Amino acid sequence: MDQEIFGKVDHYISELLAPEDKVLKETITSLDDAEMPQISVTANQGKFLQVITLMCNAKRVLELGTLGGYSTIWLARSIPNDGKIVTIEFDPRHANVAKQNIEKAGLLAKVDLRVGKAMDVMVELKKANEEPFDLIFIDADKPPYAEYFEMALSLSHSGTVIICDNVIREGKVLDENSTDERVIGVQRFNKMLASNQNVTATIVQTVGVKEYDGMAIAVVK
Template structure:
């Protein structure tokens, strides 16, 4: 007999309950996940209830301009873009062209291609281009979601500071690293980058931040929130 899979952890069932009750899927979101899987994209999207949290945070923020660093297939992008007003704008940065192609199709099917722009290439290059445009025609972002390669997290936080305004909100995902974030000697670049980003959030005079642990369908993780101060 083949070994039986382990029973689901209770927090997975709770995540499913919360998502089904409070963040039920619709055709565009379901199709975005399906087409991402078909295209072979890694299954590292935010969960539905996490996507709903991003949506509510952006709406509570009154965000008119949103920056997302790390697009993947556009699932979180859909949640964020749906929080925008009719004249809002979201720019999302994706390293891999094949991921960006999937994301653009998902955003178009969701009716969000007119308010979103997927920029392809290394995020630091795209951020530098945004910084140059910001210097000439400043239009700050009200909300930033960082969910890309973790080694560059401190650089992404630094750029977010340059591209936002007092009162903007920065969300940094995947900060717990299964608990490894507490180990100052861990050589993993993702852990080191996350620790450096959190240290920056803690000491920067223009940021007020906190971090929250989570457990659910994606395992043991968490996120950090930082508000840009005057």
């Protein structure tokens, strides 16, 4: 019952405020075509990422977990033409599909798609003395979320916004006895976030067409 109304309202909001164009729709179908999981953010969450990007005037964005490039397209569309989004994907098959979708969206010039493990690529970015990022979206594998966040901090400046998806996991975070490594990963992350003196942060619960979850939002002090 709740899920039904959440789904209907999500459609209502997305149709009003986050309608998908052809490229975004085709990005979603490309996942089925390539037998990839349908675990992109929703249209409304994509729009939410755009709003945050504009709120923090982001020119440089870092994304962990590209999948088929759906969130990358929403993000890249909200940065200026001379902006850059570095997006990291571990699975070369996913990266290949993402590249095609980003190309169809005409966004290749703004997107630097790196194939590799998120942590390894972040270490490379740090070694290369890359300019800090204005917005960082963490949406890769869940067990190392705490480590990803710490590393993200070292690639940030005061005012950088860091968003971490899927930190509530249908409320399973409440289960202290969970043996699910993804749940344990986000529990560890949420505790770390609560005690981290370098950010002001909270978690927003997310409901809609996909399962009940939550996004952590942090601003670097």
